[in-house]
Amino acid sequence: MYSIDNKQFPCSTSLTMKYIGGKWKAVILIHLIKKKRYSELRKELPMVTERTLSLQLKELESDGLITRTVHTNKPPLKVDYALSEFGQTLIPLLKGIAEWGKEAAAKSDQVTIVPC
Template sequence: MYSIDNKAYPCATSLTMRYIGGKWKAVILIHLIEKKRYSELRKECKVITERTLSLQLKEMEEDGLITRTVHTAKPPLKVDYELTDFGRTLIPLLQSIAEWGTQTAQSNQRIKVLR
């Protein structure tokens, strides 16, 4: 049993899913393996609404997975996101998830690859 912020997690898997669970967190995190400006991330994650992307980024920042850097030197305002050292520990897991998805898509005739 694990506990974070007075919330209990019955196993290590549920603890992991606390950080990367949901529809978009793993997708966003894999895009942030390389540091990105918000605008770049937005372009790469077109299917995610701007509101959802902002909320997910805020949650992951609060969880210590990513950092947000605001550059105010000159307009327009620029915001960078990148994985923290803690967030980087997820890279092998995220890559394994992506690899599994690719293999599954290639071997399952019901799955159509859309471009």
């Protein structure tokens, strides 16, 4: 049994999903393997609403998986996001999930691959 912030998790898998579960968190994290500005993320993830992206980034930052750097040296304000040291430990898992998805898509006759 695991407990974080008075929330209990029955196993390590459920704890992992607390951090990366949901529709967009893992997708955002894999895009942040390389540091990106907010505007770059918006362009790469057009199907994510601005509100959802902002909320997910705040949660990922709160969980310590990403860092947010604000550059105030000259207008306009620029914000960079990147995986934190803790978040970088997820890279092998994220790449594994992406690879599994490719293999599953290749084996399925119900999946259509649309180039990005």
